[in-house]
Amino acid sequence: MIKLSRGGRERSAAVLAGISLALAPAALPVVMPTLQPLPAAQAQQNSKPVLRISAIPDQKPEKLNRLYGLVANELSKQLGVRVQYVPVTNYAAAVSAFRTGNIDLVWFGGLTGVQARLQKPGSKVIAQRDIDASFHTIFIANTSSGLKPVSSLQGLSQLKGKRFTFGSESSTSGRLMPQYFLGQAGVKPNQFAGGAPGFSGSHDATIALVQSGAYQAGAVNEQVWRSNLSEGKANPAKVMAIWKTPGYPDYHWIAQPDLDQRFGKGFTTRIQKAILSWRSSNPEQKQILSLFGAQKFIAANASEYSRIEQVGRQIGKIR
Known part of the structure; x- marks a missing residue:
């Protein structure tokens, strides 16, 4: 066996290393993947306009998300277009987003619907629920408040000096019409405890606040009141109805004036027919x-809401 000196061993290692490098495969160049164009059908779909629907936030967000998610899916299926639900933070935001064209089809209350149409000439009333032609507000009271159910408008005078809350400041059933009827009964906003009413922000919140005793009384939309009772959220031992208003027109769908130009001739009529076709079968x-909270939707027109506009102007919500 031949023994190599230290220097020889280092030279041999260098030679072997050189041979290894020579025999190693050459480094392959990095090849960037080529982006493939979208399939024609997908590209065409993405280029189509999206129908953006929204609604005034009159109830808890989780219920609204569920409801309008279903509405978006149903309209998409019936109309053959992409439909997206766009939630808004408050009633005024819904009116503003409609005015700027950021939402296309909106479920408004009576007052917000009038405000939206006045700010966006040419917008169209599409439909209302069967219960909206003659809607009602329910005045409610905490059972420990000393307030009693009344049979006439004048009975609302017992609310003077009480802690009272409306819903949203722009709610038809939670503020506009109850304030109108209170005025008819001789009750002014500055006659409530503290010199002013509260504003809960939504019907669900009004019920919860009156039930807790934070307020002695309040005004809510009849449909939400009945829903809270049936679901056990309103406890009759703690909160009760004391008066129901006469009927008035309320909620309705309103569409932007340019939908036929964006989606094709007759599209607004197609939306109306789709909504009017919904059945429990x-x-x-x-x-x-x-x-x-309805059996069906029915046709509606702007003239039905002239009374709402009149009351809105009386209390300064429409100028």
């Missing part, structure tokens, strides 16, 4: 109607 549509 269809499982998906039954869910929608149930969450709306």
